[in-house]
Structures are given as structure tokens and as C-alpha cells.
Amino acid sequence: MSQAVYGARSRRGWVAMAVLAGMPETLHAEWTKLRTLASTFWLLAGAVALTVAVSAAVASAATCSQGSCAPAQTGVDPAKLSLAGVQVGQAVVAIIAVLAISDEYSTGMIRVTLTAMPRRLAVLAAKAALVGGLVLTAATVAVLASVLAGRLLLPGHGFTPANGYQVLSLGNGGDLRAAAGTVLYLALVAQLALGVATAVRDSAVAIGTVLGLLYLFPIVAAVVGNQHWQRHLEQAAPMTAGLYIQVTEDVGRLPLTPWQGLGVTALWAAGALILGATVLRLRDA
């Protein structure tokens, strides 16, 4: 065991080691739990399928009438449009992350987990890393397929270079940023959901809270009837701000730059994880 190495360390080093020590074992244990659940695979596949399907459906539903196809008139942003499925797919990502922790509470497994691995933060860190990794992988597949669908479908509906639209390509900076940023966004949504679920434990409350945080800000912002409040709500909301990363047209009109927007989502995720970690640390399981 790696316990022998502790003695020689300074106190600060000891603390750092205490979190990291046994990390491979913790990761391995969590990975085994995650990988052997049938639902993990199906939910990941579902997230990919839903994202791609909705993206493709939106791309094929987008049309512009003859003579009014200029970007200024349609307001269509090809990158954002062909990644629209993320707005639905993220709900499945949130489920994956919520289940990773709340299932342990609903079955009582958490008590076994924490008995076997008493370093609670290490458990949470391992879950965060594994869920993050899985979501990153699935999101990469989903985003690549969505971009491909957009690239194939949009020019057929009048969104052609002749009308002032670039053909989607990961070779150009804006589209690459939108695609890569969307992958990161989904990973951040997973972290947010994991943090919330750790804090509230009950799966129904957790998923309700996460879905509320994601979807209700934009609904309220749309009707709040005051442009300043609208801007504030949107730039503070985990979903609207984070999805600024998909905008490639008129970036200057956004309240935040795309990366700042993704930073807002990252702050929400970090906040949720810190809250979850604190509560996990302080509370009886």
C-alpha cells in the first residue's frame, strides 16, 4: 500500500497526498460501478442520439424564403443552428451525472462506498473525473455528427456561401470554437448536475433543480420585458451564457464574449461541486 510514503512528507504535502493517495483505487472502484451499470451506456447513447437527431431536425426545418436569405434578415447562425440539439441533449447528460451519485443514496450503496473509501472528497473527485470523461467522449461524437449534419443539410436550404453563409467546417476558427466549446459545455453541465445531486441527495429534487437552473432562466428572460434585466439574466444563466460559445455571427452583440460565457457555466459547475463537496464532507451519509 502507498501508506508508507506519508511519513516522510511535510504536513502540507501530507494533506495533498491524503486526497490523492489511493486515487487510482478510488477511480477504479468508481469506474467499475459506472461501467457495470447498463443505464450508463444507454443514457450516453441516448444523449448522443437525441443531440444529433434534434440538431439534424432543426437544420432540416430551417428555411429561408427566396430573396430574403441574407444573414441580416434570417438571423441564422449556421454553427449555432446545427448545434441546437445540445439544448435537449444536455438534459440526458444531466441525468447521467445525477444518477452517478443519487443512485448510491437511493439504494444505500453510499454507506458501503464511504466505508470502503472514507476519503469522501476523493470519491467525489473520482466521480467527477469519470462522469466528465464519459460525457466528453459522448459529446465529441454528438457534436461532430451534428456539425456534419449541419454541413450537409444547411446549404440545401438556401444557407449557401452565395447568400453570405460560410459552409460549416472545423477548419475555420469560429466553427471550431463553437464545436469544441459545446463539448466542454456538456462536460460542465455534467459537473453542475453532479454537484447539485451530491448536495441534495434525492434524485427527483436533484434533476428538478438542474433542469430548472438550465431551462427556466431563458424562459423568464424571454418575457421579463426589460432589456437590461434580460441581459443580466442571460449572462448569469448557466445555459444561455454557456451557449454563447456557439455564436459565430455578430459576436459583438453578445453581452459577454463566448469564452466568458462558457466561464459563467464553469463558475456554476464549480460552485455546485464545491457546495456538494462541502455538504458531503460535513453530513452523515
Place this chain on the structure above:
Amino acid sequence: MTATAPYRSPAAPGRDGFAQVLHAEWTKFRTVRGWIIGLIVAILAAAGIGILVAAGGASATCQTAGGGTVRHDGACGGSAFTLGPGGEPVTDNFYFVRQPLAGNGSITVRVTSLTSLLPPVGQVFGTAPTRPGVVPWSKAGIMVKASLAQGSAYAAMMVTGGNGVRMQWNYTGDTPGLPGAVSAASPRWLRLTRDGDTVTGYDSTDGVHWTVVGVVRLAGLPSTVQVGLFTASPDLPVNAVNIAGISQGGGGGTASTAVLDHLSRSGAWPASAWTGGYTVGDLAAEAQGIGGYRQVAGRFTVTGQGDVAPEIPNQSDPGSGKGTIAIYLIGTFLGLLAVTVVATVFMTAEYRRGLIRTTLAASPRRGRVLAAKALVLAAFAFVAGVLGALGAVIFGAHITESHGYVLFPEPWPTEVRMIVGTGALVAVAAVLTLAVAAIVRRSVAAVTIVFAAIVVPYFLAAIVNLPTGVADWLLRVTPAAGFAVQQATPRYPQVAAFYAPVSGFYPLAPWAGFAVLCGWTLAALAAARYLLRRRDA
């Protein structure tokens, strides 16, 4: 050896009717503190969002579009709405070339042309229209109007830019006549006859063969009425709002010009000449020099702007003074989410704790248990929904009005329908959730399925700016159709407006949309009952 009689409990056997099951479920619900807290959260969330929306709107910059007047302190106020004979807010501002008609009589005219100018591409409101085009509901023709007072009764025969000949009356009435556009090669003859309270409209392609388009009774029509030629040209509606609430595409004032000749009249016309003018001073149109008429050798050319039609609220246009109380009900989403969580746990907690085995042992008729749960939950959810909606509307309207804004007036039965309908919406959605939870038996799945079925379609249709066809379809077939009970004002086909979920319009009629939600709920309940009976608990 003595035979011992078997033990019999002295207690009377308990009854096992539906009332007892109902009572058991009632007790379960009310004694779990978390669930009651969940409902209180739902009420506070729904009301709180309504207050937030009202406060946001009330601090917005006031605009004058749509009848709001700007006071010196910057607040929108005053009695901004003109009410029609039916009590609904109306627009009554168009160019009218008229003479008084004493008693009964008639007017006949031939229309040979109706052309319109649209605002330049990429314009803002306030620029003069210069681009020739078609305004589908531009109107020109003849009218009998009770008086020049705003909102007074009228009946009119008209040609329109894109909807053929119409007879319209009292702002909301609309009947089609001859189809097709008007031109010099294909003119339209129009006739109105007034007989007491009754006005009859005719159309014809040749001035010889006449068809009755409509006969309407205008209650209380005075003996002397204003009769003449008119032109109206409504603003183009904005046709999209993006996720940032910025309207895109379309929108702006238009102007239309009609050419009319072969004017003939019967009856007593005491005035000697025609008087032309807007029915209210249209400062914007007059400043741009739009509006007027010429009379050369029996041929009239009448140019005008404005409209004579019901006014349409637009809750997505901040500060326009056209918001209805529907806008405060947006918090229903948050309340619904909290109720969904409670409804899910009301079912899944039975499975998690193993309580379901006790429940089913005590009441082996499983369908009854489900029914009792549904009834108890629906009652609690209905109360929560109504309280949330009431709170949102009462506080929201108070905040809005205390800032000097006026709300788009709604008849009280509509307001009652919206608030009670919201309660019913929340109650039925809760039962749907219960049924889904009984089917899937997993909290996360149940909450997500219901959220995906009710909130996501609305989100996609209203917020993500999907193409209108897809958005309408989503709100027709998914359980989200139930939000139609929150629609304040009906769609008027004869008024081009921004009819979209985000501006408060749904593709189905209020109770039809609610019926779609009920249909889904009944289907889910049937499936839940089947599975509950078939499966081991």
C-alpha cells in the same frame, strides 16, 4: 378435552371502501413535511417569477407603439385603450373620406386598384414606407360608421391586399366575399345599404350581378351616420424574436393607396362635399405626409395608414403597454417543476421505502390506490397552481399599475379561465407525473420525461425560435399544448400580428389544448394501472 373456540377480535371489521384508501393517501401526503414544503416552494416560485417579470417590465423604457402614451415622468399611462362595441380593445384609426347620411340609404363604388408601400429593408419603426409590396390586410372600400368617435360601431365592404373582398363590422366581425386581388382588368364593385340598424354588404365583378356578402345588425346605430370611402394599412408585424428578445425581420409602418370610381349613392345626404381625414389625428403619418385623397372627374384616390380592427396584445414587446396578465403566469413553469418533483416522489417513495407492499396489502385493489393517489395529488396541486397564479397576477398587476402602466384589458371570465386553468394545468400535469412515475418507478426518469414532455416543447417553440410550423406542431401534439389555457386574447385571422407562444398565442384554443394534456394523462394513467396490476410490487 375442551374445544377452544378460535379467537375473534372484538373490534368491528374495518371498511375497505374507496373513502378509506383516499383517506390513507391523504394522510400520507399531508404528513410528509418535504412534500408540503415542495408545494409551498411551487406557489412562491410561481408568484415570485410573476413579480419579477412585472417589476422588470415596469422599469423598462416606455415606448409609444400600440397606444401607450408617455407621461412627463416617463411612465406609460393614461387610458390608452380604445374599446369597441364588444368591450375589447380596438384600433380605430384610418383615412376616411365621408359625409353624413340621414336615415336609410346606400353607397356603391368600384375599386380598380389597391397598392401598398412597405418599409425599407432593415428599417426601424418611424421611417416612412418606400418599397412597393403587398400588405395582406391593407383595406380600402366603403364604410357605414355610427360616428367619428373612437371605437364606434361600423360595417364596411372592402378589398384587401391579399385576402380578397371582405365584409367587416364592429372590429371583430369578418366575412369573406369575392377572392383574388383587385386590378384595373379585374375590378371589384362594393355596395353597402343601411336600413335602420341593419347594414347589408354586396360585392360584384361587373356592377350588374350582385352577391350578398353579409347582413349585420349594428345595435343602436343613430339615425345620421357617417358614410364614405376609406383606406387602412396596418403595420407589418415583427415575425420573429430571437433568444435575446431582439425582434428580427419585418415590422414597420406601411401605406396604401386605393383608386375608386363609379361612386353612386341613394338616400338623404345633407352635406355638399366630402371631408377627408384620419379618424384620430395620426401624428406620425401626417408628419410623413402619408394620408389624403384626390377627387378628379369622379375618380377618388385615397391614401392612408392605420387599421380598423381588434388590437392584439404582444407580451414580448417590452414597454409597449400591450402586455396581458398572461405574462405573469410564466412562473407556472417553475411551480410546475416543483410540483413534478413532489408528484414523482409521492409515487417513487413507495417503492424506495418498500411502503408499496404495505399499501397494496392494506388495499389490494391496485387501481383504486392509483386513483386515490391521483385524486389527492390533483387536489393539492390544483390549490398550489391556483394560489401561485393568483399571487403572480395580483402582485404583478399591482406592480405594473402602480408604475403607471396600463394592462391590456381582458374580460373577467377570461381572467378566471386563465387562473383556474393554470390550477387545472398544474393538477393534470401532476397526475401525469404520478402515472409516469408509476410506470417507470424511477424518480429521475419520471421527472425528466415529464419535463421533456411539458416544458421542453414550450422552450423549443417559444424560446429557441424554431420555424413557426415546427413550433406550432410541437404545441399541438405534446402535453405542452395545455399551456393554451393561459392564452389571453384569441387570434384574429383578419389581423396580421406576431402570433407566437412567446407573445402569448398558442396554436390550439384554450380548452382544446388542455384536452390534449388530459388525453396524454389518461393514456399514462391507463398504462400505469395496467402495469401496477400486472407487475409485482
